[in-house]
Amino acid sequence: MEKQKFSIAKRLNSFSYAFNGIKILLTGEYNARIHVLAAIAAIVLSSLLQISKFEWIAIIFAIGFVFSMELINTSLERLADQVSKLERQLIKQSKDLAAAGVLVSAIVAIATAAIIFIPRIISL
Helix, strand or coil: CCCCCCCHHHHHHHHHHHHHHHHHHHHHCHHHHHHHHHHHHHHHHHHHCCCCHHHHHHHHHHHHHHHHHHHHHHHHHHHHHHHCCCCCHHHHHHHHHHHHHHHHHHHHHHHHHHHHHHHHHHCC
């Protein structure tokens, strides 16, 4: 394999692929739209409750965690569906594992939000 020279233009161009992936996720996956609504709700609530800088970091990481897992899950599902439309046990298990990753990330995000928001809401 030939070693390629570093190119700033190629590195910058790679962002277009990433943004296209986000566009594909948001326009083609209904679960991603639910995640967007939850993220907006968390951001609005964070602003209204004036959370600390460290709590903002936790909220941002939780949102990023969920979207990252959804991107990986969607990618795996689409690739698996392209490889075989037949239900194969290993493909089903892989898709189920990726879906479980999204579920775990969503549970972590909900727990993070609960730890931050519930005490503040109760104290209102």
